[in-house]
Amino acid sequence: EWLSRFGYLPPADPATGQLQTQEELSKAIAAMQQFGGLEATGILDEATLALMRTPRCSLPAPPAAAQARRRRQAAAPTKWNKRNLSWRVRTFPRDSPLGRDTVRALMYYALKVWSDITPLNFHEVAGSTADIQIDFSRADHGDSYPFDGPGGTVAHAFFPGNHHTAGDTHFDDDEAWTFRSADAxxxxxxxxxVHEFGHAIGLSHVATARSVMRPYYQGPVGDPLRYGLPYEDRVRVxxxxxxREFVSPTAQPEDPPLLPEPPNNRSSIPSLxxxxxxxxxxxDAVAQIRGEAFFFKGKYFWRLTRDRHLVSLQPAQMHRFWRGLPLHLDSVDAVYERTSDHKIVFFKGDRYWVFKDNNVEEGYPRPVSDFSLPPGGVDAAFSWAHNDRTYFFKDQLYWRYDDHTRRMDPGYxxxxPLWKGVPSALDDAMRWSDGASYFFRGREYWKVLDGELEAAPGYPQSTARDWLVCGDPPDDSSEAAGADGAPPGQHEQSRSGDGYEVCSCTSLASPLPVASGLLVAATTLLLLLPLFPPSVLWTVAWALAL
Incomplete structure (x- = not known):
């Protein structure tokens, strides 16, 4: 059965009288031994049985005779006829110590192994449509290669071609998937x-001992950040x-996703x-979203509620809040809420994403040329209530855009600056619930009253003091008194000059890791409050408390 399953022996058919002879069986064993690097004796010895018990790919490794038969037939498409390929993890492992972010990062790096040396570009998408769909499945999962529990067949992928499963890659969810683990x-x-994505781009199994395309599992291949394909595999692809003659920004972002040192990354507590x-x-960006203010820096953001309370002194992580942003995205250039449909638009470099609440829309990212903007992205974006137009800023220039017609206004x-007294180059801009517009550069901001074309008197002012509840910038002496100048152990109620409030506590003792985790968990839960029903919040709260 094993020899038939992996293409060394045609299956017996008692109904037609086609039975296996001892000679055919011996030839099949010899072919399997030769392909597996053993002495081709045709005898089912202990070494051969051990190789047959080795975990392996589900796809067959046919002997030369079967390959010759296929060569006489019309060749099926075995390569992609395009260079930009999308991918997504459709289903994740259910009982694995590897968190979702780690799984996605490992898929990214495994594809990057192939795109680093070929003209192929791979990009992750969040919608339901992707060239390469990745699933973790068990047993019979709807194709011709059912899984068989731990060991045995561990994964398979489909070759490129004119069929709906082209490029799709399946992993056995019954396997104990690991990463940087000492577990043998x-x-x-x-x-x-890496092996399965070789199939997904058209490479078949080979017998070469050092090839990553051998059908048998050979153990870890090394650090994903430094791994390079063996020469034999490079030549074949x-x-x-x-x-590859150049590096595509789509295929190789400047800041690829980070991989955790331990294999378990279920915790998303940020490093201090x-x-x-x-x-x-x-x-990096400031935006009003659903009437609240969001301040973005790196991979994090702070949030001020509608009633001008800073939710937490600690920032939350973008990727935990807006699912669908790429793992390697370590900052954003600009964010704004569209007045036409209240969807949220994120900009980074030459690309942008559109979110409905916390979920990315299908088909994103897309190029900023959709807005008739030039390559290079934008520095700031906001919608001005005075004329219901969206303004984009880049260096010394600005554009005016109509979100209702999705057209750039002529003459831009x-x-x-359009507004007197506001810097010609901006970091951020937003409209606030008081009707005024606010412009940010460096650590200062300018206020422009509704309908005015000039900054209000007395500006610029300190962004940290007026928006983020800060006093003087922290120095070495302030660390002993807590991050914000409050004596250790003291409960502090702070209010900025514009009425922004925050309540914070500091501890006499050094914070324990558990306490830090609860703080981040509580921060995330508070951030989710306006967007989810109470039943979901109870579930989230319970999960965070575990």
């Missing part, structure tokens, strides 16, 4: 993914697609050295 019984997900301090930084770009 686990299955290294990165190593298996070059013969199919050619050599990675978290920016709201009181001594300028912001124009030279900044």
């Amino acid at each position: 019984h686990g299955m290294d997900l990165f190593a298996v993914a 070059w013969q199919r697609y050619g050599v 050295k990675d978290v920016p301090h709201r009181c001594n930084t300028h912001f 770009p124009a030279q900044s």
Whole structure:
């Protein structure tokens, strides 16, 4: 049965009298031994049985005779006829120590192994349509390659072609998937993914001992950040697609996703050295969303509620709140809420994403040329209530856009600034619930009253002090008194000059990791309050408390 399953022996058919002879069986065993790097004796010895018990790919590794038969037939398409390929993880492992972000990052790096040396570009998408759909499944899952529990067959992928499963890649969810683990019984997900994505771009199994395309699992292949394909595999993929002559920004972002050191990344508690301090930084983007203010810095953001309360002194993580932003996205350039449909638009470089509440819309990211904007992206974006137009800023220029007709107004770009007293180059801009517009540059901001074309008197002012509830910038002496100048152990009620409030507590003792986790969990839960029904919030609260 094993020899028939993997293409070494045609299946017996008692109904037609086609039975296996001892000679055919011996030839099949010899072919399997030769392909597996064993001495081709045709005898089912212990070494052969051990190789047959080795975990492997579900796809067959047919002997030369079967390959010759296929060559005499019309060749099926075995390569992609396009260079930009989308991918998504449709279903994730159910009982795995690997978190979703780790799984997605490993898929990214496994695809990058192939795109680094070929003209192929891979980009992750969040919608239901993707060239390469990735699933973690069990047993019979609707194709011709059912899984068989732990061990045995561990994964398979479909070759390119004119069929709906082209490129799709399936992993056995019964396997103990690992990453950077000392567990000798686990299955290294990165190593298996590199192999399967080789199939997804058209490479078949080979017998070469050092090839990643051998059908048998060979253990971890090394660090995903440094791994390079063996020479034999590079030659084969070059013969199919050619050599990469340039680096595409789509295929190789400047800041690829981070991989955690431990194999379990279910916790999303940020590293303290990675978290920016709201009181001594300028912001990448500022936006009013659903009547609330969001201040973005790096991978994090702070939020002020409708009644002008800072939700938490600690920032929340973008990727936990807006699902669908790429893992490698470590900052955004601009964010605004469209007045036409109240969807939220994120800009980064030459691309943008559209979100409905917390969920990315299908088909994104898309190029900023959709807005008739030039390459390079924007520095700031906001909708001005005075004329219901959206303004985009880049360096010394600005554009005026109609979100209702999805057209750029004629005569733009124009030279900044439109508003007297506002800097010609901006970091951020937003409209606030008081009707005024606010413009940010560096650590200062300017206020323009509704309908006015000039900054209000007395500006610029300090962004940190007036919006983020900060006093003087923190220094070495302030650390002993807490992050915001409050004596250790003291409960502090702060209010800025414009009435923004926050309630915070500091502890006499150094914070324990559990306490930090609860703080981040509570922050995330508070951020989710306006967007989810109470039943969901109870579920989230319970999960965070576990």
